Amino acid sequence: MKTAAPINLYDLTRPELSAQFVRWGFSPVHAARLWNYLYLALADSFSAEAMPDLPEKVRARLRAEASLGHLPTALETDSSDGFTRKYLLTLADGERIETVLMRFTGRVTACISSQVGCAMGCVFCATGQMGYTRHLTPGEIVAQAVHVARALRVGRTVPGEPRLGEDASPYPCARLRNIVLMGMGEPLHNYDAVMHAIDILRDEAGLAIAAERITLSTVGVVPGILRLAQEMRPLHLAVSLHAATQAERAALVPAAKKWPLDELMAACRTYSEATGRRIFDEWTLIEGKNDSPAHARAVGELLRSLPAQVNLIPLNPTTGYDGAPTHNEAAKRFQKILADEFKLPSTVRQRRGIDIAAGCGQLAVAAEAGSQ
Ligand code: SF4
Numbered sequence: 001m002k003t004a005a006p007i008n009l010y011d012l013t014r015p016e017l018s019a020q021f022v023r024w025g026f027s028p029v030h031a032a033r034l035w036n037y038l039y040l041a042l043a044d045s046f047s048a049e050a051m052p053d054l055p056e057k058v059r060a061r062l063r064a065e066a067s068l069g070h071l072p073t074a075l076e077t078d079s080s081d082g083f084t085r086k087y088l089l090t091l092a093d094g095e096r097i098e099t100v101l102m103r104f105t106g107r108v109t110a111c112i113s114s115q116v117g118c119a120m121g122c123v124f125c126a127t128g129q130m131g132y133t134r135h136l137t138p139g140e141i142v143a144q145a146v147h148v149a150r151a152l153r154v155g156r157t158v159p160g161e162p163r164l165g166e167d168a169s170p171y172p173c174a175r176l177r178n179i180v181l182m183g184m185g186e187p188l189h190n191y192d193a194v195m196h197a198i199d200i201l202r203d204e205a206g207l208a209i210a211a212e213r214i215t216l217s218t219v220g221v222v223p224g225i226l227r228l229a230q231e232m233r234p235l236h237l238a239v240s241l242h243a244a245t246q247a248e249r250a251a252l253v254p255a256a257k258k259w260p261l262d263e264l265m266a267a268c269r270t271y272s273e274a275t276g277r278r279i280f281d282e283w284t285l286i287e288g289k290n291d292s293p294a295h296a297r298a299v300g301e302l303l304r305s306l307p308a309q310v311n312l313i314p315l316n317p318t319t320g321y322d323g324a325p326t327h328n329e330a331a332k333r334f335q336k337i338l339a340d341e342f343k344l345p346s347t348v349r350q351r352r353g354i355d356i357a358a359g360c361g362q363l364a365v366a367a368e369a370g371s372q
Contacts, residue, residue: 008069009038009062010146011139013199014206024065030058039206042150044068069139071097071147089147091116091140095133098183099144101151109178110148114141114194115185120219121254122240124284127184129320135190141197144183145207149176176207180215182238186255187216188224195233211235217282222259225267229274237271238280238311239264243290244298252290261302269306278307285326285334286315296334300342310338310346 012020014035021031033053037043043050045068046059054062071089074096078085085101100111118125119132152175179201181187187194194216201209215236218224228235243249250256256264268279281303285291299310312334314325326334331348338344 004065006065006067008137008139008143009034009066010069010142010200011137011196013196014203024061026058026061030054034058034062035205038068039146039203042146042153044070044150069143071099071140071143073147085151087147089144091136097136097140097144099147100183101148107178108148108152108176109180110145110176111180111183112141112144112148113183113185114181114187114190118185119189120186122219123252123254124286124315124318124321124323126318126320129318135193136185138193138196138200141194142200145176145179145201145209149207152176177209178213178215179209180217180238182215182217186219186221188218188221188228191224191227195231198233198235215280219253219255220259220264220267221255222263222267225264225271229267229271232274234275234277236280237268237277238282239268240284241281241299241302241310242284244295244302248290252284265302265306268308272307278309281308281310282313283310284313284315285331287324287326287330289323291326291330291334293333293337296337297341300338300344303344304342308344310344311349312346313349 007020009017014031017035018028018031021028021034034051037051037054041050046062046066048056048059051059069092071091073087074090075088076085083103087099087101088096089099090096095116097113097116099113102109102111113136115135116133117130118127120128121131122128181194198211198214201207201214202211211234213236215238216228217238217240219240225237225239228237240253241249242252244261246256246261249261271277272279281299283290283299303310312331314328314331315323317323317325328348335346335348338346
């Protein structure tokens with residue numbers, strides 16, 4: 001007889017965990033304690049030592065029918081500047097995903113994946129070059145944040161443990177407060193699982209990541225953006241624009257053929273009006289491709305009437321795409337045109353972890369090729 005797969009506890013919201021305990025005949029009080037062990041103590045086993053306030057009969061049931069959804073680390077690497085740590089994590093079926101811990105000024109951010117591979121096929125992206133394998137479950141998404149939270153805790157409390165960025169960073173280890181869904185995959189292609197995971201990540205009795213500190217990056221899946229608006233989910237929405245005309249955009253982002261630029265702009269306006277949130281437009285700067293003053297003016301015109309901010313990101317080179325990152329001078333010139341002529345705020349994102357292949361999908365590709 002086939003035995004049921006264990007319940008991944010990270011798949012469950014707090015009410016779902018409580019309901020499961022009632023089904024097992026246990027008190028919801030024990031469910032509340034388990035929740036604290038999962039997300040406050042970041043427990044990594046069902047042992048009496050890890051969960052001292054749970055009776056043995058409860059822990060025995062958990063051992064028999066539940067799992068902590070661990071994602072063993074296949075590969076872990078730190079950037080030379082000490083600000084970025086990248087993990088290649090193994091799922092229960094042997095597939096691998098990438099998760100990145102980043103330190104910016106005064107904050108720690110986890111960049112997490114939503115799929116194994118990606119179906120969107122952006123030409124410059126290592127994950128897109130890899131193709132789509134499968135969606136992640138909510139528990140597999142949440143477990144990545146827990147993995148990073150554990151790494152921070154270890155960095156802070158274990159004597160003698162090498163601390164991430166200890167030599168290079170002036171910033172102390174901190175609690176995980178920011179999540180960006182910019183790892184492998186298109187989050188809105190896996191809408192239900194991603195939103196379920198976000199509900200768990202936001203729970204104030206758990207990791208308590210505020211909605212405005214969760215960035216969801218999309219290539220422009222119009223039905224997903226409209227659904228976010230309808231459900232009034234006030235996330236930090238980042239749209240991968242990269243070009244300001246339909247033809248140029250479709251050449252970089254094949255998904256634009258399905259969801260054309262005018263429909264995407266209309267969906268962004270709907271989301272912004274429904275939630276009161278500004279839209280963050282990502283623009284990967286590729287030398288000679290989309291970094292000229294004319295390109296800057298085209299994006300300025302496109303976004304003229306939208307509450308928007310542009311994040312300019314010099315290309316992270318990948319082996320599968322013959323493009324180079326824009327030089328600093330050209331990036332600054334682009335930014336100045338947006339500011340002076342369109343009063344459009346923008347940032348030039350610092351390129352973190354280039355030496356550890358921090359662009360999404362790059363570590364998985366490198367590991368596959370046996371080059372790490
Ligand atoms: S950039 Fe994002 S949406 Fe595009 S292929 Fe890569 S992972 Fe997918």
